[in-house]
Amino acid sequence: MDFDLSEELKQYGKKVREFSLKEFSNKVASIYDIQEQYPDELRIKALKEGIIDFSNPWKTMIGIEEMCRVDPGLGISVTVPFFGAEVLMLHGSDHLKEKYLGKVAAGEKIMGLGVTEPGGGSDVAGLKTVARKEGNKYVVNGSKMFITNGTIADFFVMLVRTAHPDDPAKRHRGLSVLVVERNFKGFDSNKLTGKLGVRATNTAELILNNVEVPAENLVGDEGKGFYYIMEFFNISRIFVAAQSIGIAQGVLDRTTDFLKNLEKNGDYVGEERKFKLAEMATRVEASRLLMYKAASFLFNYNPNPTLTSMAKGYASETASFAAETAMEITGQTGLNSEIERFFRDSKIMEIWEGTSEVEKIVISRMILKGDKNE
Ligand SMILES: Cc1cc2nc3c(=O)[nH]c(=O)nc-3n(C[C@H](O)[C@H](O)[C@H](O)COP(=O)(O)OP(=O)(O)OC[C@H]3O[C@@H](n4cnc5c(N)ncnc54)[C@H](O)[C@@H]3O)c2cc1C
Known part of the structure; x- marks a missing residue:
């Protein structure tokens, strides 16, 4: 069993991250957020620079995570023009x-x-x-x-x-x-x-x-439309898991920086905040592993709806948990930073592509039918 990504995927993730850091700065993201404007020029730029690559679903998943880690609103906007394809x-x-x-x-x-x-x-x-x-x-x-x-x-x-x-x-x-x-x-x-x-x-x-x-x-x-759409959700839920993990990782990055700064300046950090950070990091890692497992079935033409719903349901709840915990850890600093936007962006993860309740309905129904996640 190998939990590491291939060199090609790592390089692709790095390229997407560099693009996102350059193009999705807090200043740019705030403007689109406040004005509620669709970033069409960023969509075109991302396509032209080969940042959006739908030829390989692993790349799509990793690209979405990296973009949402920098800014969820912009990351989703530039990848969603293909929604339903x-x-x-x-x-x-x-x-x-x-x-x-x-x-x-x-x-x-x-x-x-x-x-x-x-x-x-x-x-x-x-x-x-x-x-x-x-x-x-x-x-x-x-x-x-x-x-x-x-x-x-x-x-x-x-x-x-x-x-x-x-x-x-x-x-x-x-x-x-x-x-x-x-x-x-x-x-x-x-x-x-x-x-x-x-x-x-x-x-x-x-x-x-x-x-x-x-x-x-x-x-x-x-x-047959109902069945086509259910089949589609069993694919797209993986990409919502990637959006969610991007959000959770994004707030984890920012919270880690915040606590490091406190330590550097000799300010009070406290064990409780460190424990919260540890819990955030553990849930992010668990969500990512679940997403990779569900993706490995799906992308090998053997979809497992139980795993896919588990990945989407757990990752979306992790995004909300991580964003809320980040707000608690960072206090007034968080209220006036990017974390505030991530906090607002995280909630939709538990709603679209099936609410958390809907994911639990799918999971329990499959388990009771005898699905063993194999
Ligand atoms: C920003 C945004 C973008 C969206 N984009 C799209 C899009 O592009 N295309 C599209 O088709 N839709 C889209 N949606 C819709 C989204 O998929 C729905 O909001 C979602 O499916 C939930 O439906 P609802 O909001 O009508 O809630 P409802 O279905 O009315 O549910 C309300 C509450 O009741 C719970 N509930 C409902 N039924 C049950 C049940 N049987 N058992 C237990 N609990 C239950 C739900 O979990 C939820 O908590 C979007 C929504 C938003 C907010």
Whole structure:
């Protein structure tokens, strides 16, 4: 058993870290945070400099962690234009992949994933947006809520109900995935402002009013959308674990510097603060090991949803724990530093891609079914 990363991955992580330290300074990050602006120029720069490399999932995971370690809002913003791409990669026709994915990879387009609705996000099978088939098109009506890239994405991989809404037998099997373009008639979006954290990311409500979507924009088979999205979450949760570990490591770095400075100046540190630091560091390490284990199954084409949900659930709770502990250790210094922004940014980790409760539902269900994590 080897717990070390390959030399190639270490070098890649170093390159991403250097880029992030240079481009995501506290000053720059504060401006995007306060103005709630999406950092489009940083997205382009990161792509041009080869910082974003989606050809190797290990690189994606390590890159996300390194960027979020420097600034979560900017790190997530520059890596999220591909959000939902795996659904198209795994189930889209060659025509859809060529038409949509190539342009995202080239930096010419941004995409998004539309699942959550105003009525709630955890109960995915309860969604109400309806797509009615009419000849060679679907007519879509409904709305989506809290959609990342909502006012900047060119198109969305969207989960909709294609079966009759009153058919209980089709609650899960009545959902399908469509690619919906922003410029289709009847599509509208409203930016949501005033979020607690990750304020550089763009979040919006989407409104679909008789939007006509060509039938060829159906991804995979009709009625299998729910399963495609669950499969997607079993991939994307690894990347949320990486965001979370980046946040936790980021506050650990800053808290360590703070305590070292106190020691250097001969100021009071105290055993209790050192114990808290030790607990933060231990949880970060445990989260990372769990993520690596889940990733090693997933990236070797043998996904293990129990491990993936454990990795996402534990890492996201570690991010919140570490950020809160950092605030306690650093006191008033922390309140006026980057740690304050990390503290606000950490909370979303426990919400998107499945709340902590949802991860526990998945884990317990799999254990009770007899899954042994092998
Ligand atoms: C900044 C931001 C960006 C987002 N980006 C996207 C995006 O790009 N695309 C997208 O589709 N969605 C996105 N979301 C939505 C996100 O995935 C949902 O917020 C999340 O799934 C939770 O749904 P909800 O907020 O509606 O909470 P709810 O589902 O209403 O849950 C509320 C509370 O009840 C608990 N709960 C719900 N059901 C159960 C249950 N059965 N058992 C126990 N507890 C339960 C939850 O854990 C939670 O604590 C985003 C959200 C935010 C805040």
